[in-house]
Amino acid sequence: MNFELEPELVQMQTMVRDFAHDVVEPRAHEIETTNRVPDDLMRQAAELGLFGLSIPEAYGGVGLGMVGRCAVYEALGHAHMGFGGVISAHASIGTSGLVKLGTEEQKRRYLPRMATGELITGFAITEPSSGSDAANIKTKAVKHGDSFVLSGTKHYISNAPIAGLLTVIALTDAALGPRGMSAFLVEMNAPGVRVGKIDEKMGQKGALSAEVIFEECEVPAANLLGRENEGYKEALKILTNGRVGIAARASGAMEHLIELSTAHAKTREQFGRPIAEFQAVQFMLAEMAADLETSRALWQKVAWMVDEGADVQKMASIAKLHATEALSRVADKAVQIAGGMGYMKDYPVERWYRDQRLLRIYEGTSEIQKLIIARALLA
Numbered sequence: 001m002n003f004e005l006e007p008e009l010v011q012m013q014t015m016v017r018d019f020a021h022d023v024v025e026p027r028a029h030e031i032e033t034t035n036r037v038p039d040d041l042m043r044q045a046a047e048l049g050l051f052g053l054s055i056p057e058a059y060g061g062v063g064l065g066m067v068g069r070c071a072v073y074e075a076l077g078h079a080h081m082g083f084g085g086v087i088s089a090h091a092s093i094g095t096s097g098l099v100k101l102g103t104e105e106q107k108r109r110y111l112p113r114m115a116t117g118e119l120i121t122g123f124a125i126t127e128p129s130s131g132s133d134a135a136n137i138k139t140k141a142v143k144h145g146d147s148f149v150l151s152g153t154k155h156y157i158s159n160a161p162i163a164g165l166l167t168v169i170a171l172t173d174a175a176l177g178p179r180g181m182s183a184f185l186v187e188m189n190a191p192g193v194r195v196g197k198i199d200e201k202m203g204q205k206g207a208l209s210a211e212v213i214f215e216e217c218e219v220p221a222a223n224l225l226g227r228e229n230e231g232y233k234e235a236l237k238i239l240t241n242g243r244v245g246i247a248a249r250a251s252g253a254m255e256h257l258i259e260l261s262t263a264h265a266k267t268r269e270q271f272g273r274p275i276a277e278f279q280a281v282q283f284m285l286a287e288m289a290a291d292l293e294t295s296r297a298l299w300q301k302v303a304w305m306v307d308e309g310a311d312v313q314k315m316a317s318i319a320k321l322h323a324t325e326a327l328s329r330v331a332d333k334a335v336q337i338a339g340g341m342g343y344m345k346d347y348p349v350e351r352w353y354r355d356q357r358l359l360r361i362y363e364g365t366s367e368i369q370k371l372i373i374a375r376a377l378l379a
C-alpha cells in the first residue's frame, strides 16, 4: 500500500487549500450576509479547474480520477462550506452522470462549458413526497414523437437557482416503478421549467437550493441520458460516487476545525495557563484527530476502489456515514473548546457547526447509509 499522492496532485491540493484558507475563508462574512458566492470567487475557482475536476481533458476539464478528485475535495473542505457545496454539487453529482453515460454529441454540447463554470449544473431526484424513498418519485416523462414531456416537482435541488443544466430523474414507465425511470439533461431555459421557492437554510449560505417545477416541459429525446428506464440504477451510482466525495470534504472540514481548536487551546489562558495544558481539552483534541484520520483513511480506500473499478456501494456508504458523523462530533468539540466564543457569530466555529449538519442529511441520510450497509451484509 502506498498512500502518497502523485506530486502534481499534491501541488493542486496545496493550491486549492491555500485558495480555501487565504481567499475564500476571509470572504465568509460576505457570503453569509449576501447568501451568494461572489462572482470573482467563482471565476477564481474556474481558473483553478474546480468546475472541471471530473471532466476529461478532451472536453476542457482536469480529468482527475476519484482519488484525485477526493484529494481536491478534501482541500476544498477547508473553505466556507457553502462555497464547497456549490462546487461539489456541480463537479460531483451534477457532472458525473454526463461524463459516464453521455453520448459524444451530448458531451461536446455541454462539458466544455461545464468545465469552465460557464454552465453550472446540478442533479435532481428528490421530491416533496419522496426523499429517502427515492424509488417513489412522481415526476413523469411521457414520450411524444422526438421529445419527452416532463411534469412534476423536485425540491431541495442544490444549485438550481444558478444552474443552466440539471440531470433530472423521471418516470418513463410508471407501471415499472424504479425500473421505469430515466435520466434527462434538462436545460433550465427550456419552456415549462422554472425555479420555485429558494430554500432558506440553517447554514451553507451561498449554496442555493430550490424547488424546480416542470409543467409540460418538452425535452428533446436527444437529451435522454443513458438508456431509457435505467435512470434509477444510474442515479444510485451517481449518488454512490458522490458519497465518497462528501467523506473527503468532511475530512477537510475536520482538519480545519482541529487547526482552529489547537490554535485557540494554545493561546486561551485560564487558571494561569493555556487551556491546552488541561487533559480534558487534550482528550477532545485527540478524539478529533482520531475522527479525522479514520475518515481520511476511509475515503482514500474507497476512492482507490472506485478507480480500480470495484463495486463500492457498501463502502461508499460506510465512508459517508463515518466521516459525516465524525465531522459532527468534531464540530461539537470545536465549539466546546472555544467556550462562549464558540457560540458567537464573530468566531467561525459557530458557522461550521451549522454548516456541517447538512452532510448527514443530503445524498442519503445516515440512516439510509446504515440500511445500505446492512442490506449488503445480509444479502
Ligand SMILES: Cc1cc2nc3c(=O)[nH]c(=O)nc-3n(C[C@H](O)[C@H](O)[C@H](O)COP(=O)(O)OP(=O)(O)OC[C@H]3O[C@@H](n4cnc5c(N)ncnc54)[C@H](O)[C@@H]3O)c2cc1C
Residues within 6 Å of the ligand: 089, 122, 123, 124, 125, 126, 130, 131, 132, 133, 155, 156, 157, 158, 159, 201, 209, 358, 361, 362, 363, 364, 365, 366, 367, 368, 371
Ligand atoms: C440543502 C439540501 C440540498 C439538497 N440537495 C439535493 C440535490 O441537489 N438533489 C437532490 O435530488 N436532492 C437534494 N437534497 C435532498 C436530500 O437528499 C434529502 O433531503 C434526503 O435524502 C432526505 O430526504 P427527506 O428530506 O425527504 O427526509 P425523509 O426521507 O422524510 O427522512 C426523514 C427522517 O426519516 C428517516 N428515514 C426515512 N426512511 C427511513 C428508513 N427506511 N429507515 C430509517 N430511517 C428512515 C431519515 O433518515 C430521516 O432521519 C438536498 C437536501 C437539502 C436539505
